Amino acid sequence: MSSIQEFYSRELPTDYYEGLLADLSKLNEELHAFNALNMSLRSGYPFSAKDNICAMGLECTASSKVLKGYVPPFNATAVERMLGNGFGLLGKTNMDEFGFGTFGINSDPIARNPFNSDYVAGGSSSGAAIATALLKYHVAIAESTGGSISAPAAFCGVVGFTPTYGMISRYGLIDYANSLDKIGVMARTATDIRQAFDTVRGRDRYDTTCTDAQPRGGAAKRVLVIDQLMKHVDDRVRSAFDRLLGKLENLGYAVEHVSLEGIDVAVQAYYVISMAECSTNLAKFTGFKYGYQLREFSKGYNEFFTEARDAFGQEAKRRIILGTFVRSASVRSRYYSRALRIRAMLTHRLSELMARGLILSPTMPIVTPKISDVESLGPVQAYAMDILTVPANLCGFPHASFPYDYADGMPLGAQIVGTHFDDYSVIDFVSAWENIFDYRFKYNVGAL
Numbered sequence: 001m002s003s004i005q006e007f008y009s010r011e012l013p014t015d016y017y018e019g020l021l022a023d024l025s026k027l028n029e030e031l032h033a034f035n036a037l038n039m040s041l042r043s044g045y046p047f048s049a050k051d052n053i054c055a056m057g058l059e060c061t062a063s064s065k066v067l068k069g070y071v072p073p074f075n076a077t078a079v080e081r082m083l084g085n086g087f088g089l090l091g092k093t094n095m096d097e098f099g100f101g102t103f104g105i106n107s108d109p110i111a112r113n114p115f116n117s118d119y120v121a122g123g124s125s126s127g128a129a130i131a132t133a134l135l136k137y138h139v140a141i142a143e144s145t146g147g148s149i150s151a152p153a154a155f156c157g158v159v160g161f162t163p164t165y166g167m168i169s170r171y172g173l174i175d176y177a178n179s180l181d182k183i184g185v186m187a188r189t190a191t192d193i194r195q196a197f198d199t200v201r202g203r204d205r206y207d208t209t210c211t212d213a214q215p216r217g218g219a220a221k222r223v224l225v226i227d228q229l230m231k232h233v234d235d236r237v238r239s240a241f242d243r244l245l246g247k248l249e250n251l252g253y254a255v256e257h258v259s260l261e262g263i264d265v266a267v268q269a270y271y272v273i274s275m276a277e278c279s280t281n282l283a284k285f286t287g288f289k290y291g292y293q294l295r296e297f298s299k300g301y302n303e304f305f306t307e308a309r310d311a312f313g314q315e316a317k318r319r320i321i322l323g324t325f326v327r328s329a330s331v332r333s334r335y336y337s338r339a340l341r342i343r344a345m346l347t348h349r350l351s352e353l354m355a356r357g358l359i360l361s362p363t364m365p366i367v368t369p370k371i372s373d374v375e376s377l378g379p380v381q382a383y384a385m386d387i388l389t390v391p392a393n394l395c396g397f398p399h400a401s402f403p404y405d406y407a408d409g410m411p412l413g414a415q416i417v418g419t420h421f422d423d424y425s426v427i428d429f430v431s432a433w434e435n436i437f438d439y440r441f442k443y444n445v446g447a448l
């Protein structure tokens with residue numbers, strides 16, 4: 001039975017939602033999972049939406065000061081479909097500003113890990129993962145451009161599923177990079193993920209890139225481990241991951257080590273494309289229309305926009321500058337066009353490879369770091385941490401991160417990737433894993 005069915009089969013105390021919201025508000029002061037809570041929720045299975053996904057009447061900022069005060073007058077399609085199927089919106093979850101980050105520290109306040117608040121929660125969908133780790137009954141609607149569902153799911157010990165590009169409508173999503181953005185789902189079990197995925201996916205007349213294609217299941221019981229990716233994994237993670245491979249063999253999976261030339265440059269290609277796209281997407285935040293309003297029209301043009309756009313955080317500013325640079329006529333062929341060719345090459349090579357089975361790797365190359373450790377990383381060092389999550393995202397392949405071990409009390413996550421439209425195969429793989437492994441949680445807020 002899924003948690004969703006279990007929830008509906010129970011009798012709720014009359015003050016269930018009041019109690020849930022009170023407990024959550026308290027924990028939120030320490031962990032910063034939610035940017036906004038819907039204190040009037042009184043019915044439905046609780047779900048949350050990442051704060052770059054619009055929900056009518058709730059402030060939506062994508063954790064940016066630029067969007068302070070923006071209250072959408074409409075629902076994103078994913079939110080609309082959840083509400084239409086009886087789910088109840090609990091709130092909007094914290095994230096790295098506009099999705100720019102891997103650790104959940106590019107937001108104010110910084111998101112904290114529910115297993116130990118000195119550690120990162122992961123990002124950019126940090127709050128979605130924390131909320132899932134806190135709440136017994138909950139699904140999170142999150143979003144990934146280059147790994148933002150997998151990374152926090154791994155660090156917070158929950159299941160995070162990113163579908164094939166185009167399976168879930170992006171209508172109502174504050175775009176980071178349109179050719180890469182995918183809305184996805186986090187939950188505590190694969191069964192809940194599948195139910196939420198089926199609720200929100202499918203064609204939408206507001207998003208022409210959204211497809212009605214039927215997800216496929218039943219991929220071969222074979223996992224492929226790519227040598228060039230494993231090179232980047234630190235020793236602690238590698239030995240835990242080797243034990244996982246052993247357990248999978250006992251479960252009847254064949255494990256094959258393979259080589260894939262060119263996968264090393266996925267991160268470079270990803271950051272060129274994502275920055276190019278985000279630099280145009282952020283152009284609309286000018287202090288006129290959305291959120292932060294600068295009403296001093298006596299100022300000169302440069303003065304006005306300098307002040308209006310100063311509200312962006314440091315990482316957003318960096319990406320606007322770099323993204324604008326790589327698109328400029330004089331260097332476009334050197335960076336942007338080349339990155340597009342790398343994406344096409346990798347999509348081709350990886351899909352050929354996945355005709356044989358699913359690709360498995362650790363989700364992150366390191367164990368969960370302390371917040372103080374990642375604050376001192378330079379941008380390029382931080383981007384390099386995405387080496388394992390970026391390839392699937394760059395090419396739009398469905399993937400899921402799931403907890404597979406615990407090191408010093410902190411969860412470790414592994415990521416399984418399928419070829420386009422193999423979404424159910426990926427979810428089924430996690431289900432099979434759950435038959436032999438119990439996830440651990442420190443909190444069970446809202447348990448019945």
Ligand code: GLN
Pocket residue numbers: 098099100101102123124143144145146147148149176274386
């Ligand atoms: N860490 C990656 C980035 O900063 C991925 C973020 C995402 O998927 N939104 O771009």
